[in-house]
Amino acid sequence: MRIIGTGSALPKKVVTNEMIAQFLDTSDEWISTRTGIKSRHVITDEKLEDLGAEAVMKALEMSGLQASDIDLFIASNVVSEYGTPGISCVVAAKVGLNCPMFDINCACPGFVYALDMAEAYYKAGKVKNVLIACIEEPTRMVSWEDRSTCVLFGDGAGAVVLTEGDNIKGTKLHSEPDIDKIWMTRALTDSPYVTVKEPDVALQMKGREVFRFAVNACTNGVKDLLDEVGIKKEDVSWFMVHQANKRILDAIVDYMKVPQERCPMNIQDHGNSSSASCPILLDECNRKGMFKKGDIIVFSAFGAGLLSGAAVIEW
Numbered sequence: 001m002r003i004i005g006t007g008s009a010l011p012k013k014v015v016t017n018e019m020i021a022q023f024l025d026t027s028d029e030w031i032s033t034r035t036g037i038k039s040r041h042v043i044t045d046e047k048l049e050d051l052g053a054e055a056v057m058k059a060l061e062m063s064g065l066q067a068s069d070i071d072l073f074i075a076s077n078v079v080s081e082y083g084t085p086g087i088s089c090v091v092a093a094k095v096g097l098n099c100p101m102f103d104i105n106c107a108c109p110g111f112v113y114a115l116d117m118a119e120a121y122y123k124a125g126k127v128k129n130v131l132i133a134c135i136e137e138p139t140r141m142v143s144w145e146d147r148s149t150c151v152l153f154g155d156g157a158g159a160v161v162l163t164e165g166d167n168i169k170g171t172k173l174h175s176e177p178d179i180d181k182i183w184m185t186r187a188l189t190d191s192p193y194v195t196v197k198e199p200d201v202a203l204q205m206k207g208r209e210v211f212r213f214a215v216n217a218c219t220n221g222v223k224d225l226l227d228e229v230g231i232k233k234e235d236v237s238w239f240m241v242h243q244a245n246k247r248i249l250d251a252i253v254d255y256m257k258v259p260q261e262r263c264p265m266n267i268q269d270h271g272n273s274s275s276a277s278c279p280i281l282l283d284e285c286n287r288k289g290m291f292k293k294g295d296i297i298v299f300s301a302f303g304a305g306l307l308s309g310a311a312v313i314e315w
Contacts, residue, residue, distance in 0.1 A: 001122045001130065002165030003313065005065070006283035007058025008158040009051040010041040010270075017151070026147045036246020040154030040271030042139050048080050048155070049087060052135035053094040055157040058283075059131070060095075063161035070161075071127035073101035074117055076110030076134040076275040078304075079141055079186075087135050097131070107182070108242050108303025109173075110134055110275030111158070115299070115311045116171040118162055133159040134275040141184050143202035152245065154271030158279025169296075169312040170229040174221055175305055181209050182304035210306075214248045217308035218300045219255045225310045226298070233258065235296055237315075238285070242301035243267040243277040252300075264290070274303065291315045 016039045017028035032038055043051075052075070060067065075088035082090055086103035106113040111134050118130040138153040184203040218241060226233055239262055241249055246267050253263050264285050273280060278299055285291065295315040302308035 001119055001162040002167035003160050003315075004163050005059040005061070005063025005161035006159070006279065006286045007055040007060070007062065008156065008280040008283040009054035009058070010156045010280075011043045011046050011051065013042050013044045014039050015042045020151060024145070024147050024150070026151065031151045034247065035152060036249070036267050037151065037271050038268045040139075040269070041156055043137050043155045048135060048137045048157075049090045049094060051155070051157040052087060052091040052133050052159075055135070055159040056091060056095050056131065056133050059159040059161045063163070065129060065161060065163075067096040068098070070097055070099050070129050070131045072118070072121055073097050073099055073131045073133070074114045075101065075103045076106065076114050076132070077103055078105055078107055078136060078138065078274055080135070080137065091133060091135065106275065106307050107305055108244065108272070108274050108277065109301035109307050109309040111278040112171065112299050112301050112309030112311050113173060113307075115168065116173055116309065119168045119171065122164070128164055130162045131159065132162070132279070133157060134279050136274040136276040138203070138272065138274045141203045146202065148207065149203050149205055152272050154273050156270065156273045156276045156280050158276045158283055160279055160282070167314045169231065169314060170225055171309065171311045172221055172225040172228065173307075173309045174217060175307050176213065178306050181206050181213065181306055211245075211248055211251075213306050214244060214302045215251045215255060217302045217306075218252050218310075221308055221310040222256065222298055222300050225312055229312055231296060231312060236298050237262065237295035238291070238297045239263045240278055240281055240285075240297055240299045242303070243270060243281060244272050244302070275301070277301070
């Protein structure tokens with residue numbers, strides 16, 4: 001498949017480090033030196049599904065396709081106010097999609113997992129045009145009394161439209177199942193027979209362990225995939241890495257020994273927007289005119305699960 005349209009949408013509220021320091025024991029220096037983040041977009045009176053619909057419509061407009069042309073819609077989402085239906089159905093109702101659709105919850109690497117699924121459906125001869133949307137509000141998953149997590153995240157949505165082609169050169173998915181490194185739980189509605197009450201626990205993260213997993217998963221995953229598809233690292237035009245933390249990004253750049261200018265970043269004013277991170281970054285770079293035909297682009301993302309994935313595409 002090949003990407004023919006990109007789109008993204010962000011909440012209007014921009015929350016700076018200084019604003020967080022007004023109610024939390026932290027500071028701009030503490031946050032920025034540890035994460036590289038200066039500000040992030042945070043949902044206020046918006047609905048997550050409206051952000052998703054906006055990103056989808058922008059991607060469709062760029063692609064030149066109509067909602068009726070889409071054969072499959074894959075939505076990546078970790079959490080929303082809907083237990084059911086899935087966010088795919090909620091967004092689809094807003095933009096007029098009537099194709100088969102489903103949600104995935106692969107956390108931060110959700111975009112790469114969705115690319116892998118779209119390519120599999122295409123190669124099976126089941127679809128021609130696929131829409132992927134990553135629609136996330138991780139600021140609703142954290143405790144805003146916990147400075148180790150709440151400063152990291154921002155909300156947003158990113159979308160891509162794909163059609164026929166052989167531009168996805170390869171994908172590689174990886175897992176190291178371990179729920180104790182990044183996790184949150186929500187209490188479910190009681191039945192008369194429940195004897196153990198589930199706790200509501202905001203997002204918990206073991207930073208050092210996650211750092212090690214992210215750097216290893218990215219560097220090894222990208223190297224293995226490039227070797228597999230026969231593309232040299234030097235021939236990669238752009239490395240689009242999940243925007244989790246600038247320290248992680250800097251370590252990846254250092255380990256992979258690639259020029260910083262080939263690794264675009266928006267972590268400083270977006271924070272970590274989970275699976276929406278890669279498609280938002282892709283759309284922003286695309287709309288700046290950074291890509292040219294034939295460019296080789298590598299995606300790499302990692303997160304809760306622990307899951308990771310890499311993809312290589314030709315623009």
